[in-house]
Amino acid sequence: MALTQDPRPTTRWAATPSSGELVCLSLGGAVIFFGSWQLIAMSGLVSQYVLPSPLTVLAQIYQLEAEPFAGFLLHQHLLSSLERFLLGFLLAAVLGIPLGLIMGRYRMLDEIVTPLFEAYRYVAPLAWVPFAALWFGTGIGGPVMVIFTGAFAPCVINAYRGAQFVERYLIEAAQTLGASNLRIMREVLLPGALPSIVAGLRVSAGLGWQSLIGAELIVVSSGLGYVMVQGQSNLAPDIVMSAMLVIGVIGLCIDVALREAERWLSRRWGRA
């Protein structure tokens, strides 16, 4: 999310520049940044093996797709990573959202689960890697578990908060209209908490994607993170940076997709 997407008007302390001027500045900033980078790399001040030029990095992406690296073509690595991510992320959502909703509705459960939850929350997701590897070996279970531990917390927390913010009278209305508890959960709490849940999914996806990359640095033999680690052991920063670029782009796409989902939701149901 670019900082200039902030919709609020800028405050009037510095003289407000025109939007034309701002666009120029942005372009200028980009040019300066990439330009200097390219120049420094080309000039030979720093070795090619330390700082590859931006063009080299882009070329390397093409190269990774043309020839297998570390066993696979780039798109195969990418699919590998995505597969793990989606599994872990969906698992976290499917388990975490209902848990959060139920905890939001039934205080007793909240009190029981919260201490365990807080204890789990303070463990860095990657600290689970050794156990994940011990339990799942080199299969897909390991990375999926690590992704899950990263993505789980925001799903629960946001579903929980969302459920709490559902106005009490909506639940009461459903009760007086004869709805069962399950129906209330499905047709009142879930839609009511949905804006918060989707916001949580965004955070969750970010953390899950990050945990994926971390897990792929250690316990796998395919995937974007694996490409980076192989690039590192080959002392090939151009490969590392290409992979970083792809990772960044994919992460951005996931985030944008979820943000659009948030927007669509609030437009349709007319809630802030």
Added chain:
Amino acid sequence: MRLPRQPGRGWVVGVITIATALLLWYALTSLTGIINSYRFPSPPEFLAALRQIAVDGYAGGTLLRQTLQSLKIVIEGFLIASLVGVPLGFLMGWSPRVEALLNPVFLLIRPIPPLAWIPLAIVWLGLGDGAKIMVIWFAAFVPSVINTFTGVRQINPVLIEAARVHGATDWRVAKEVIAPGALPMIFTGLRLSLQASWTTLVAAELVGAFLGLGRVLSIAYRDIYPAMIAVAMVTIAIAGALMTQLLARIERMVIRWR
């Protein structure tokens, strides 16, 4: 997460839950052996490992030494990132021009997960402290900039106009109106930064390090020593929790008008 209405009850339930969990742990491992100790350590094994690392040391140092090493790096990285990030975010919030200028760079850096910097950091700086600090810097930098920026931007323009009407210079406006107003969000950013720093450090040390809690994890994994893995994880969690609490304390002291 939620303040209990009757102040006693939440506490009691919490204690009971933890106690039950501990009992379950003991029962499933030592007592009945349902969970193989190769997969998950039993309480006595955990305590034995704890004793070992606390007294004799493991993977290069005692528990204290390893923890301090990790903490040292986190704090260094976090401080450097904050000292650069907060003023930068402030500047960008203050001036739309600066924001426009720096935006492209941010757009590029932001989507890259901090952990993704680890291999590059290792290529550039090796396996020592420097590489870790670099990675932590990236992890902590972005949240502090963005939150400071948002904190500055969300200040009610009316307050600024009021200050100007009373003849305040830019410097005074910045110092006496904007800075205090943005402080809550700045602290939010610091909190996120610190958490990101800690998780990133653990990952970085796990990938490659000479010393630190992440290294303990990694060596324990290599040695297939689940009890030590557990000890390291618990220490990581506790250290993380303590740091967060400390920051919250500081925040409460600084922001006294809330």
Added chain:
Amino acid sequence: MGTCVSRIRFDNVSKLFQRGNGTIAVLEDVSFEVEDQEFVTIVGPSGCGKTTLMRMVAGLETPTLGSVLVGDRPVRGPGPDRAVVFQQFALFPWKTVGENIAFGLKSKRVLRRKQVELVAHYLKLMKLEGTEDSYPHQLSGGMQQRVAIARSYAIEPEVLLMDEPFGALDAQTRTIMQEELIRITAANPRTVLFITHSVEEAVYLADRIVVLSRHPGQVREIIDVNATRERDGWSARAIEEVMETPSFTHLRAHVWKLLREQMGAANG
């Protein structure tokens, strides 16, 4: 059976709260009955417990002492036999108007086809044709409240509970809704318990008015309006006209006097 099914009875109902080291009585020893298909309004100063009384009938709150009976059976939790119309409308923002109205029907396991029929029927009744596929936020306040009423009516409850349903509407819409309510309840009589702050609304709509006092909440007086309504033919006339008649004015003044007594006492 038959006529007793929707009678409401309050038997020495008290509602007490612990506050600090004392007890506050929101309601104290309230007893009265609402007859089958009677329209009773409850009016009183804020905090007199009128909403609490209604919520007890709805099953959303329980009395500390005494009992609340509907159809001679004690109330045990909320249910579709006692529909509630909330002041905040309480329409589900993520469901269309049609889906909102059909919500209770699904609980009663009404067949899909019948649901569609009923929804259309009540849309027509409440003059909401064409809004079936709109979302609540696209409608005005008055229309939203009509949807809420339609939703409650659709499940054909024995008892209709209305908690200041027109409080959030502007004065003109409010007046129109009051006329609408009279029209609807005349066509489909139910037992109605109607809570309001407005004295005029209370007098205009009621068969009987229950005036509550507060601190503690008790029944101050129960006033019969029906005789006057029948005699002066209110239902044949517009609201503005009715409110000019001497009998209406007299009733209104009487209720106001009762309320003022308490305001004076509260300030004293």
